Amino acid sequence: MEAGIVGLPYVGKTALFNALAAGHAPAESQSGGVKPHVSIVPVPDPRLATINRFVETQKIVPASLRLVDVPGLAPGAGTAGKFLSHVRNVDALVHVVRCFEDPSVPHVKDTVDPARDCDHLETELILADLEQVEGMADKARRDARMGDKDAKLRLELVEAAVAALSDEKPLRTIMDQPPFNNPDARRLLRSIAMLTAKPVLFVANVAEDDPRGESKLVQKLRNKVGPDAIVIPVCAKLEAELAELPDEEREPMLKELGLSEPAIAVLARAAYQLLGLQSFYTAGPKEIKAWTIPQGATAPQAAGAIHSDFERGFIRVEVYSVADLEQHKTEQAIKTAGKMRVEGKNYIVHDSDICHFLFNV
Numbered sequence: 001m002e003a004g005i006v007g008l009p010y011v012g013k014t015a016l017f018n019a020l021a022a023g024h025a026p027a028e029s030q031s032g033g034v035k036p037h038v039s040i041v042p043v044p045d046p047r048l049a050t051i052n053r054f055v056e057t058q059k060i061v062p063a064s065l066r067l068v069d070v071p072g073l074a075p076g077a078g079t080a081g082k083f084l085s086h087v088r089n090v091d092a093l094v095h096v097v098r099c100f101e102d103p104s105v106p107h108v109k110d111t112v113d114p115a116r117d118c119d120h121l122e123t124e125l126i127l128a129d130l131e132q133v134e135g136m137a138d139k140a141r142r143d144a145r146m147g148d149k150d151a152k153l154r155l156e157l158v159e160a161a162v163a164a165l166s167d168e169k170p171l172r173t174i175m176d177q178p179p180f181n182n183p184d185a186r187r188l189l190r191s192i193a194m195l196t197a198k199p200v201l202f203v204a205n206v207a208e209d210d211p212r213g214e215s216k217l218v219q220k221l222r223n224k225v226g227p228d229a230i231v232i233p234v235c236a237k238l239e240a241e242l243a244e245l246p247d248e249e250r251e252p253m254l255k256e257l258g259l260s261e262p263a264i265a266v267l268a269r270a271a272y273q274l275l276g277l278q279s280f281y282t283a284g285p286k287e288i289k290a291w292t293i294p295q296g297a298t299a300p301q302a303a304g305a306i307h308s309d310f311e312r313g314f315i316r317v318e319v320y321s322v323a324d325l326e327q328h329k330t331e332q333a334i335k336t337a338g339k340m341r342v343e344g345k346n347y348i349v350h351d352s353d354i355c356h357f358l359f360n361v
């Protein structure tokens with residue numbers, strides 16, 4: 001899973017990136033810089049430790065999230081296209097909005113206004129997409145005239161996208177409407193990597209004295225993006241400091257701030273929810289590992305997340321849940337209790353299933 005961190009300049013994107021990527025190739029805060037920061041961050045998952053209480057293993061492998069931090073998009077600076085090329089292929093955008101006042105930190109405007117800032121960034125994304133699709137329109141028209149079937153659909157999508165974007169509509173708001181609302185269109189749209197078609201998660205970068213995001217500024221952002229959008233308050237500066245602390249000091253400090261877990265845990269969970277993802281596990285003496293799959297995936301599709309051969313050669317899966325393991329403590333006891341299920345290719349894998357796949361290749 002990949003997420004791109006976007007936002008206006010000086011809103012705290014790099015501070016957030018450093019907090020999330022703590023200990024995994026931290027990046028310099030480099031306002032005005034041009035190179036993206038990239039880090040692969042393990043997704044915190046308490047169920048891995050739960051499984052390990054009952055299954056001895058050599059190594060534990062959490063799911064991972066690839067994070068990309070790009071320089072801020074100054075409205076009208078014309079740099080958007082260049083910076084955004086680094087996030088064209090991510091699965092979701094994390095849009096950081098400044099919700100802290102701090103005169104010592106410059107801002108693109110005199111005042112901090114999350115609603116206005118949000119609009120500014122959305123406009124930059126829309127313009128970047130518009131530039132991209134307008135560049136495609138001529139070629140799509142030529143190809144369509146040559147009778148290429150794929151090109152016809154491409155032209156239809158490109159024209160609909162140009163119309164929506166010119167109307168200042170982000171594509172994600174019209175994905176459930178024709179001509180976008182079918183699998184072929186989705187696939188094509190993914191291949192042309194439209195930024196405004198990507199799911200967005202908002203991070204309200206809050207002040208040190210408002211770690212839970214109770215200020216008017218956060219409320220303003222929530223009102224702006226509407227009740228269906230996910231808004232996560234994070235104090236990037238504090239979280240970056242927290243992330244630097246040794247494990248034993250982090251817990252007490254979190255408590256003191258009234259937070260139950262670090263931002264990366266909250267953010268990763270929200271990203272799974274946003275993208276309709278879930279985890280299943282494989283557990284054995286060599287490794288205990290978390291795998292990420294779409295909700296609703298079948299057993300062969302889940303097997304395919306491990307290896308494409310497993311999907312092709314899928315025979316059946318033996319499956320139990322983390323809760324079964326907590327209750328019965330060993331696989332043998334789970335079997336004896338009749339809780340070890342044997343499922344076929346139509347089985348829909350559940351969040352927190354522990355799977356042994358049987359396959360032939």
Ligand SMILES: Nc1nc2c(ncn2[C@@H]2O[C@H](COP(=O)(O)OP(=O)(O)OP(=O)(O)O)[C@@H](O)[C@H]2O)c(=O)[nH]1
Nearest residue numbers: 009010011012013014015031032071072102236237
């Ligand atoms: N007071 C306060 N300052 C913050 C917070 N988050 C970031 N800052 C400060 O704001 C400044 C800019 O932060 P960055 O993380 O570099 O901002 P950015 O969005 O990456 O900026 P660009 O890369 O230039 O677009 C730094 O001096 C940070 O220490 C916060 O939550 N509170």
Ligand SMILES: [Mg+2]
Nearest residue numbers: 013014030071
């Ligand atoms: Mg930065």
